[in-house]
Amino acid sequence: SQTIHQWPATLVQPVGSPLSLECTVEGTSNPNLYWYRQAAGRGLQLLFYSVGIGQISSEVPQNLSASRPQDRQFILSSKKLLLSDSGFYLCAWTRRSVFSTDTQYFGPGTRLTVL
């Protein structure tokens, strides 16, 4: 079966510091990968998605960037954190197939607090 991991689970960082959040998926190959941010325990905003190694699409302009150095690894980064970057970051994956009906599965999330 497939599993998705995220770390760290929680992170407290000062404003202006760098950020690196990691997501890995096990048990599948060539997944589509996604980063979402959830603010104030409510709606999810899609930040980035990737359909393959080195292929990153950004959904919203912001202070963050993403990379996919390996097939099942997705990294969210920032060079200098802002207060507004605080939130709950969720990684997700979808099987890549000819069908767009596939379910999206989420990781456990990372709670980021920027002080």
Added chain:
Amino acid sequence: AQSVAQPEDQVNVAEGNPLTVKCTYSVSGNPYLFWYVQYPNRGLQFLLKYITGDNLVKGSYGFEAEFNKSQTSFHLKKPSALVSDSALYFCAVRDFYDTGRRALTFGSGTRLQVQP
């Protein structure tokens, strides 16, 4: 552009009573519809999805959802609520034509509170 509306911020129901969490959607093509549940400080768990066929979809933990094309709705239901069902529920949609990105558009979430 696709969108999802969850008109209720919170739904309160007594344990043992039926529950409904409402969701309406807007897409340009045929919709693929999903329900997820989120417990505090956890990721989203998949409950059920509608792709095509029977308008009544059954999912995990006794939940079901009814697809209504004319009303563009996909309401989540359960015949008898449990206190452990208390959580945040998200409705999401993907457009049939989105074969590349395959991202989901989420509603704002509805908090379900089941009182003992």
